[in-house]
Amino acid sequence: MKRRSFNTLLSAAALALSMVAPAAHAAWPDGKTISIVVPYAPGGTADALARLISQHLGPKLGTSVVVVNKAGASGVIGAQAVVQASPDGFTVLYDATPLSINPHLQKLPFDAEKDLIPVTQVGVTPMLMTVHKNAPFASAQDLLKAAKASPGKLTFGSGGQGTVQYMAPELMNQAAGIQMLHIPYKSGGLALTGALAGEVDMGFGNLPAVSGHVKNGLLRALAITSAQRNPLFPDVPTVAEVIGKPYESYEWNGVFLPRGTPAEIVNRLNTALREVLAVPEVKAKFDSLGSRIVASSPEDFRKYLSAESARWAATVKAAGIKKE
Structure with a gap:
């Protein structure tokens, strides 16, 4: 009887261990x-x-x-x-x-x-379409109108091929029926530096990267790439609003x-x-x-x-x- 109880105890212990091991x-x-x-x-x-x-x-x-x-x-x-x-x-x-x-x-x-x-x-994370503080464009519509009037003349910068800051503007250009010249930089940081210096007409930047420069007045935000307006920039329209077609990119x-x-x-x-x-x-x-x-x-x-x-x-x- 004692041996049977002992064997039962061992079996129960073995079962418990087998249940713990997988976890x-x-x-x-x-x-x-x-x-x-x-x-x-x-x-x-x-x-x-x-x-x-x-x-x-x-x-x-x-x-x-x-x-x-x-x-x-x-x-x-x-x-x-x-x-x-x-x-x-x-x-x-x-x-x-x-x-x-x-x-x-x-x-x-x-x-x-x-x-x-x-x-x-x-x-x-959405991106902001930004221009230099002294750029002649009061709105995204102004920029797109100028781009349509002079295909390939206006420029946009990015951190180079493979970056969403390059591809998202290309996607917008295709949707809006415009052409802009891509200016590649060696990194996203250098592209932002170029935008702050006014070296390009427009750029798309991740919201966390460019929002501070927008708030301190060095850049102006013309549009945002999300499907809806962002609570941090409620007055900035979406790209979709601007071009009148579905668009979102993150x-x-x-x-x-x-x-x-x-x-x-x-x-x-x-x-x-x-x-x-x-x-x-x-x-x-x-x-x-x-x-x-x-x-x-x-x-x-x-x-x-x-x-x-x-x-x-x-x-x-x-x-x-x-x-x-």
Whole structure:
């Protein structure tokens, strides 16, 4: 009788352990540091939001989280580093819109659709169409009218091919039936410096990057790329309002893992990130930047990426941009 009771106790203990083990495995049990790779320079929107999220993500997963900047080639270098990393959940990519644009502009050393697993779309940030404070355009309509009257004469600047600051104006030009000359700079920061110096007629800048210059009067905001007006700039019309056609464009931010990462890790990270994005402090920061939290499922993010890729492919083709 005693032996039977002892055996029953052992069986119960074994069952309990078997139930605990999968949960521990799904979390990051060995306590290694998670590296969030941001493939852009420090100081940008993606970098700022990745650092904000990392502060709250570590406690959710029971381990430390660090942000590593690996900039270069419009995000290609950092993304490739994650593609080549071990699929164990300890190397995470925090990327943005160039990941959807680059495949249509240059030959890449990886296939983002096949080599990366979407975890969640973190959020979207609109852009402001801005001009120098002394520009002769009182409104976006004035600028578009001048562009239509002199095709290819007016200029717009960006951080170069692969950036949404280049492709979003091209998308607007096509929708509005105008032509403007693209002036590429070596980085988004240099493009902003050029805009502040009046070197170009117009530029699209991420709202967090240019809003301060608009508020202090160095730049004037003529339109915003979101579908609705933004609470931070309620008097600035949307591009869609200006051109009278559907238009919206954003810099999206999202999280990815290398191909081959177990589904339980993907789902665990998705859950943790969505919990982080629901934290009031995090939401308040997004609101202050003019960004909107999305916090999607992996499948919804995959569908969004597919639609984005198709849109930018069509934009590149219509603009006649040659693949490098």
